[in-house]
Amino acid sequence: MEIVNQLGELFLAAVPTVIIVFLFYLFMRWSFFGPMERVLSERRKRAEGARTEAEASRVAANEMQRTYAETVKKARTEVFAEQEIQRRRTLDERQATINTARATAQAALQEAKKGIAADVKAARADLERSKDNLANDIAEAILAGSPSGPGNSQGKGAR
Secondary structure (H helix, E strand, O other): OHHHHHHHHHHHHHHHHHHHHHHHHHHHHHHHHHHHHHHHHHHHHHHHHHHHHHHHHHHHHHHHHHHHHHHHHHHHHHHHHHHHHHHHHHHHHHHHHHHHHHHHHHHHHHHHHHHHHHHHHHHHHHHHHHHHHHHHHHHHHHHHOOOOOOOHHHHOOOO
């Protein structure tokens, strides 16, 4: 029984220490842990707000990037379309120039053909007019007995 008495005395001696530790705990909770929890809670709220804001910024940046990519794609498409229109316009102008040059060359060729045909016609008419004179000159030369041409003087004497 003495052990029980000693334990009882020990517990009785420990009661003031337990009360002091309990009071110290309450004091520390009021002066240190309470403010520390409030600071940590506010820090968590701010961190969560910053994460939310960062996520919103990331979403906005992705949207802006998508919009920018679409705008660039649209601008490229417009530039390519404008280049295609300009290329077609240049090809059409080139073809028109070629067609004009071809028509001009064709007209010049037709004019040259007409000129040549007129020259041939004039030459034939001139030959037609002069053929009678030539025929008369040849006939007179044959009938006269002395052909008029190169080597006539040696022709009869050499035989």
